[in-house]
Amino acid sequence: MLAISRHSDPGAATTIAGPIDRPRPAGRPDAGVSTSQNSEPTMSQYDPQAMQQNYEAWCELHRQQEQAQIQWLEAEALLHELQAYYQSPQWREDHANDVPIHCRNGEYCILSEDTLWDMLTDRDETALKWMRLGMDTFDRKHSLVQPPLDPAGDQ
Numbered sequence: 001m002l003a004i005s006r007h008s009d010p011g012a013a014t015t016i017a018g019p020i021d022r023p024r025p026a027g028r029p030d031a032g033v034s035t036s037q038n039s040e041p042t043m044s045q046y047d048p049q050a051m052q053q054n055y056e057a058w059c060e061l062h063r064q065q066e067q068a069q070i071q072w073l074e075a076e077a078l079l080h081e082l083q084a085y086y087q088s089p090q091w092r093e094d095h096a097n098d099v100p101i102h103c104r105n106g107e108y109c110i111l112s113e114d115t116l117w118d119m120l121t122d123r124d125e126t127a128l129k130w131m132r133l134g135m136d137t138f139d140r141k142h143s144l145v146q147p148p149l150d151p152a153g154d155q
Contacts, residue, residue, distance in 0.1 A: 072130075079123055086116040 085091050095111050108115040 075123075079119065082110070082116055083120065085110075 091111075095113070099111060101109050101111055103109050108118075110116060
């Protein structure tokens with residue numbers, strides 16, 4: 001599972017950190033599943049209540065993922081407008097004239113040469129992370145339904 005960090009500022013970006021452990025259901029340190037010697041769970045080894053809790057947690061996270069997709073599209077619209085400004089003659093004039101800009105505490109000024117460039121780079125890095133997360137999901141899904149290839153290339 002990945003840690004998602006939200007800043008107290010609603011306009012701040014959501015960041016994805018490395019793996020974390022989600023709290024396990026009470027009374028079952030194994031998160032509701034036991035495994036036999038061969039690591040294959042059997043029907044009687046799942047705790048149905050723990051599985052319900054897992055499903056409910058998944059539902060909440062799924063709703064958040066859908067909301068994040070909406071936020072991504074909203075951020076893209078803002079980014080496109082900022083990119084057009086950054087590439088316009090007006091930005092160069094505003095930069096040369098050192099137009100006064102009021103910045104929210106902790107935010108960089110858009111007239112800095114690096115601010116909008118960094119924004120574009122950050123967006124690309126985030127998009128790549130999201131694409132990799134999605135591709136990893138499909139890779140795991142397909143690895144569960146397709147038999148592994150024989151080292152000689154035979155199935």
